[in-house]
Amino acid sequence: MLIDEFNRVINYIRISITDRCNLKCKYCSDGDFGYIPHGEMLSYEEIIRFVRICADLGIKKVRLTGGEPLTRKGIVFLIGEISKIKGIEDLSVTTNGVFLAERMQELKEAGLKRVNISLDTMKRDRFAYITGVDAFKDVIRGIEKAMEFGLSPIKINTVIIKGFNDDEILDFARMATIYDHHIRFIEHMPFGDSDMWDSTKVIPSREIEEKIRGVYELEPSENHEKGPARMYRIKGGPGKIGFISPVSSHICSECNRIRLTSIGMIRPCLFSDTEYNLKALLREGKTDEEVKSFIRGIVKVKPEKKKEMGQIKKCQKSMRQIGG
C-alpha cells in the first residue's frame, strides 16, 4: 500500500493520455496551443506498465484524462487493457463529451464503467464562447448516450466562474432533481489564461452551496470514493450535488491521488509544479522494482497541503498539460 508521510492512503492515479484537445476552454488552456510531439508522450505500453506497477502498490482507481482523452487514437485498446489489470477496481474517463455519443458503444464494450463529463453552461452561445467551438449539442448527445448505455452515475463537472456562469448554478442543481447525475461544482483554479483567474474573484463553494440551499434542501451524503468532493442528496430528486473546493478549503487531507502527465511526469500535488520524470526511468530500462521504489519515494514527498487562497499564484502549466 502507498501511504504518505501524513497518513494519507494513495490509491488513485489520474493519467493524462494527451495534451491535445478539440476544445480551447479559456479558463483551462494557456492560449498557447502548441502540442507536444507524439514521441514525447508516453506510449500505451508505457502507461499500461505503469498502471500494472501501481496496481501492485495498491492503486485501485484509475482515471484517464487529458487534454481530451477521446482525441487520442487507440483509447479503446487502452481501456480494454487497463480494465484487465488485477487490482484496478474503478476505471473512468474525464471527457468534454463531444465525441462520447459516437464512441460510446466501443468504450462500453472495452470495459468503461463511468464517465465524468465537463459542462460549464447550458447555453449554446456561452458554450461556444468559453470553449471556442459550437459543440454544445454534441455534449448533450454524449450525456444522453452515456445514460442510455447505463454508465452510472454520470458526473457532470461544472467550473463556476464569476461573471460567466454563476447565474446558472440553480439550473445545474435542478438537473439533480430530474436525473441521477452527480452535479459537481468545482472552484475556478489558478490555471490557464492569466486574465481569467484572480484569487479575489473565485466564487467559493460555500457561496455556491448557499445559493442552492436557498431553493433546494440538501442532505449530507457519504462520498463513497473518499475523494475531496463534499456530497449531498438533493431532497425530492434522484441525483446528488457535490462541491469541490480546491481553492477556498484545504481538501488536501482527503487527497488520495497522484497524477501522471502525458509526457510521463509524476505530479504529486496539483498545485505544486514539482514533477518527477517517470518516462526517463521507463525508457532507461529500469526494472519494475526500481520503478516501484521511485513511486514510493514520490509519495513520501507529497506535500501536506497547498498554500492559502490569497497566496496561491497561477501554476506554470495549464490543466490541459497536467491533466485535470
Ligand code: SAM
Ligand atoms: N477534456 C476533458 C474534459 O474536458 O473533461 C479532460 C481534461 S479537462 C483539463 C478536466 C477538467 O479540468 C474539466 O472538468 C475542466 O473543467 C477542469 N478545469 C480546467 N481548467 C480549470 C480551472 N482553471 N479551474 C477548475 N477546473 C478546471
